[in-house]
Amino acid sequence: MGKGRRLMRPFFLFGAVWILSSFRLLKPALVVVDAGHGGKDPGAHGKVYKEKDITLAVALRLAELLRKDSHFRVILTRDTDTFVELVRRADTANKAHADFFVSIHCNANPKKDIHGSETYALGEHKSQDNLTVVMRENSSILMEEGYQRTYDGFDPNSEEAYIIFSLMQHAFLKQSLRLAKKIEDNLIEKTKRPSRGVKQAGFLVLWRTSMPSVLCEIGFISHPQEEKFLASSAGQEYIAQAIHQALRQYIAAGQE
């Protein structure tokens, strides 16, 4: 009998490990949803709407979808019209040990005919267009008190400052790019608008996050038709659904 028990021991151990790993898989994934800009920082302007209001509406809608889904838990970096420093947004995700960080923004371009979505992971920009986008988004820190200290003297308006992003790689780059691709694929399907693809640039809000992290430019507020779409509740619903679906597909595929 004693010998039998000893023989069974590895099976008990295997069972315990299996049960524990199943619990880990069953645990809902924590998503930090980050509505770009807010408060004194309006972000980009359309003809009628401000970026900060559209990003908040989409973030709230996405949070609602995630809360109804047992696979996820959610934290918002802001749920009202308030100013939140970029570094604090990343801190919120790190402190909560989040599994994903999704920052939502609207794009803008002086050429009013440019439209479509693009999703970024942290990295070196490959074109002047992408540099223009990241410089505009990062310039939010100029409204933060003591930004030079917080971001180690980083000047968001200096092209040279962005060389730093060619020298470093986000620990979760591969995963971030995979999530970004799923978001773009789902945006095409749900919103029937063109995707401008998955890109990389030195977004300060993604700089210090320690989980797969993306910044989604959901569309161009400078494009009159797209501005209307982004501000409409149907448009916001489609975008939120696309990001939700992308996160679901990501966790269903496993986090290898």
Ligand SMILES: [Zn+2]
């Ligand atoms: Zn923005």
